[in-house]
Amino acid sequence: MSSALAKIEDFPSDPVEFFKEILQAAAKGHPDGFLQEMNLATVDEEYGVLNRTVLYRGLTPDNFVFYITHRYTRNFKNLQANSKACVTFYMPDVKDTTGKDSSWQVRLIGATAVELPQTEMDALWAKESLAAQIRGHICPCGEPINYDELKARHDRFLQEHNGKSIARPASYTAWKFQPQRWDFLKVGLNEIADRVQYRLQDNGKWESMHVAT
Ligand SMILES: Cc1cc2nc3c(=O)[nH]c(=O)nc-3n(C[C@H](O)[C@H](O)[C@H](O)COP(=O)(O)O)c2cc1C
Structure with missing residues (x-):
């Protein structure tokens, strides 16, 4: 049996820079392609709080984490009604410079969601996979569905758009998150x-400190 105290060393003064460093280290273990998910919690009128996994899409030009969704989803409607949100990243098996593995949790606490301007959507839509583009047209998110009917709709859509570009639906959108706090937790085995x-801070600067786990 052993026990030790993890230590986060040499962290930059800007939390976004720190986040990028950890993401880069996490991606190193996946040279054939790396997708980072994040957990998004929103305020929901019916359930109080509601969370789900979404894909981290990167940082906006002004350095905020963003994700993509559709206006018909509950996550969109939640953020539209109440822009308060919390975002959690979990990155297991991240090697440090000495080759030691740690897990990281990064949280955006007290975040305010801001919808990205529609002028930015065409460029994002063009990068979507074919499946994601079709989903945007045929899926009534959260509604009960009949698999065979949905499959028929999918296959018909695929056939009709064979080789053609697929128009961006008006529902396609994205949100960025402006957090009050960034919280980084590092832990290894034992x-x-x-x-x-x-x-x-009130002056717009970030104050950083170690806090107990
Ligand atoms: C790996 C993974 C990635 C996902 N990425 C997204 C995403 O980027 N955007 C999104 O709206 N839903 C995404 N989803 C689906 C959501 O988890 C959720 O089921 C859907 O958005 C409906 O959630 P809601 O009812 O809370 O709105 C993803 C699910 C998984 C498992």
Whole structure:
């Protein structure tokens, strides 16, 4: 049996830079392609809180985490009604410079969701996979469906659009998150985690500190 205290060393003054460093290290273990998911929690009138997994799509030009969705989803409607959100990333098996594995959890606490302008959607839509583009047209998210009917609709859509470009539906959209705090937790096997938290100050600067796990 062993026990140790994890330590987060040499973290940059900007939390987004720190996040990028960890993502880069996480991607190293997946040279054939790397997708990063994130968990998004929203305020929901019916359930109080509702969370789900979404795909992390990168950073906006002004350095905020963003994801893509459709206006007919509950996550969109939740954020439209109440822009408060929390986002969690989990990155297991991230090697540090000495080759030691750690798991990281990165949280955007007290985030405000801001919808990206529609002028930015064409470029994002063009990069979507064929499946994602078709889904945007044929799936009534959250509604009960009959598999055979949906499959027939999918196959017909695929055939009709064979080789043609697929128009971006008006429902396609994206949200960025402006957090009050960034919370980074690092832990290895048989270790007590270390956490570094960045807190946004009134002057717009980030204050960073270790906090207990
Ligand atoms: C790996 C993975 C990635 C996903 N990515 C997205 C995404 O980027 N955007 C999205 O709206 N839903 C995504 N989903 C589906 C959501 O988890 C969710 O089921 C859907 O958005 C409806 O959720 P809601 O009812 O809370 O709105 C993803 C699911 C998985 C498992």
